[in-house]
Every structure is written in structure tokens, then in C-alpha cells.
Amino acid sequence: MNERLFGIHGAALTLRxxxxxxxxxxxxxxATPGYKARDIDFNAALDARLADQRGDxxxxxxxxxxxxxxxxxxxxxxxxxxxxxxxxxxENAVAYSATLSFVTGKVNTITRALKGE
Amino acid sequence: xxxxxxxxxxxxTTRAMSAQMVRxxxxxxxxxxxxxxxxxxxxxxxxxxxxxxxxxxRASGLTGVTSSGLVRAETAPTKRYDxxxxxxxxxxxxxxxxxxETAEMVEIMESARQYQNLVQALQTAKQLMLxxxxxx
Numbered sequence: 001m002n003e004r005l006f007g008i009h010g011a012a013l014t015l016r017x018x019x020x021x022x023x024x025x026x027x028x029x030x031a032t033p034g035y036k037a038r039d040i041d042f043n044a045a046l047d048a049r050l051a052d053q054r055g056d057x058x059x060x061x062x063x064x065x066x067x068x069x070x071x072x073x074x075x076x077x078x079x080x081x082x083x084x085x086x087x088x089x090x091e092n093a094v095a096y097s098a099t100l101s102f103v104t105g106k107v108n109t110i111t112r113a114l115k116g117e
Numbered sequence: 118x119x120x121x122x123x124x125x126x127x128x129x130t131t132r133a134m135s136a137q138m139v140r141x142x143x144x145x146x147x148x149x150x151x152x153x154x155x156x157x158x159x160x161x162x163x164x165x166x167x168x169x170x171x172x173x174x175r176a177s178g179l180t181g182v183t184s185s186g187l188v189r190a191e192t193a194p195t196k197r198y199d200x201x202x203x204x205x206x207x208x209x210x211x212x213x214x215x216x217x218e219t220a221e222m223v224e225i226m227e228s229a230r231q232y233q234n235l236v237q238a239l240q241t242a243k244q245l246m247l248x249x250x251x252x253x
Contacts, residue, residue: 013249018178020242024126025180027238028133030231031140032169032182082234093241097248104252 005110009102011049015042016096023089026068026080033076037068039088042095124174129181130239132172137232139167139184144224151216154197156204161194162214164221190215 019040029035045064070079147164155161165187172181192215200209 020245021126021129021177021179024129024238024242027231027234028129029169029171029180029182030234031137031228032171035171035180038180082231086234089238089241093245096245100245100249100252107252 006103006106008046008050009099009106011053012046012099013096013103015040015045015049016092016099019092020089020096023085023092026085027082027089029078030080030082030085031078033078035078035080037070037078037080037085039066039068040064041066123176124179124181125177126179126239126242129174129179130235132181132183133235134232136167136169136182136184137228137235140169141225141228141232143167143187144221144228147216148218148221148225150214151218151221153214154202154204154211155194155214156206156211158194158196158212161212162216163189163192163194164214164216165189 019042022038022040026037026039029037041064043064048063068079068081068084070081071084073079143165150162150164153162166189167184168186168188170183170185172183174181194212194215196210197213198209199205199211202211205211
């Protein structure tokens, strides 16, 4: 139902929200020794999500999980680079807004159709 | 302080901000004690540093941060010959706290930047959540 109504946007919105959490985790751990920054490869994760919805065999919930490769590794083993996290967070926020507006538009269309305006 | 229920973006950021605050307070204490002297080497102030640890929440996939304790630096206090000092020992030496003011200032600045970053990220996330709630 969800997939038929919203197309890929339902899954995309969930994924964007999850990615926001992952990047926020990186920002929170900017000073934790030995912390390895994570990210979600959006394309791969979305493909896995959609295949999952169709009922195909998938790589599981961990699909699209990637580790960040630091430009310059630090001595304490932490791989968070604040500038990259900031950019990734901003990019993700914009994409979240875009996806959200698609979902909202769809909902508005359906509501209008139901009301018969 | 363990919290019931899965970690949310809000609780995660709260913890990270608390951790940064501990870090900043530790650096400030070190700065405040810079130049303080003692009669014995053991009695001299040693700089403190918080130890941060990862706190993974499997239910939500979020990774928070806790400060798992404070450690004292192993640096030896600076011995200074100053017989006229009221705290000088029998040989006329006083022991000064081995605080590196520049390092502490850098620590405070870095901590402030990371705290700012957290606040900004939380603001953006909150705004997006509110937008999602408001959209009909």
C-alpha cells in the first residue's frame, strides 16, 4: 500500500531520516578516541529497501552501510572530519526536504481526489 | 546515567553535549589551576582529562557518547627554586602544576566548536521533524 501510494518516496524518506541519525552520531563522536565514522550509501540502501518491499532476497538491513575513509587519519584512531560531516548533514537535510515535499504533494493530491474538489 | 527506551536523536545529542561540557569544565579547571604551587611533588595539581567512550544503541542504530571518567595526566610537576615562597620545602623548592595553558585553550576552542556543531545539527533535525509533522 505504502509503496503503491508513495512510490520510492516513502522508503527514501525513512532512509533519509536514518542517514540523518548516522551523521548526527558521527558529529556527536567527533572527540571519541577510536570512533570510526559511518555513513549510508543512499543508492545501495534504497535499492535494497525497494527489493525488500517487492519481496526479493536482499542483503538485509545493513545494505549500504559504509565506513568513512579519512583524508588525514588522526593519531587517536578517530575518523570523523567535521567539515565532511557538516556537508553531508546539510546535503541530507535538503534531500529530506525534497522527498518530504513529494510525499506531501502526493497526499494533497489524494485528499483532493477523495474530497472531490 | 542509563535511560529507558531506545536512543532518540534528542537524547543522543543531549549526551554528546554533556560530554563536551565535561571536557570544557575539565580544561577550565586545568586553566584555573595553572601556576598553583605545592610543597611536595605529590601534592601538586595534575591536569585532568575526560575519557570519551562510544555508546551504541542497537535498536535505533544511533551512536551516542559518554564520558566514562576522568584521568589525571602523568606529567611530573615543575620544580622551581624559590626559598622565599611560603610553601617552599626544606631545600627551598616549590612544585608547580604542569599545566600547558595553550593546549588547554585549544582544547576549550575545539570543544566549543564541536558543541556548536551539535546544536546546529539538532536544530536542523528538529526543523525537519516539525515540517514532517505539519505536512498534511
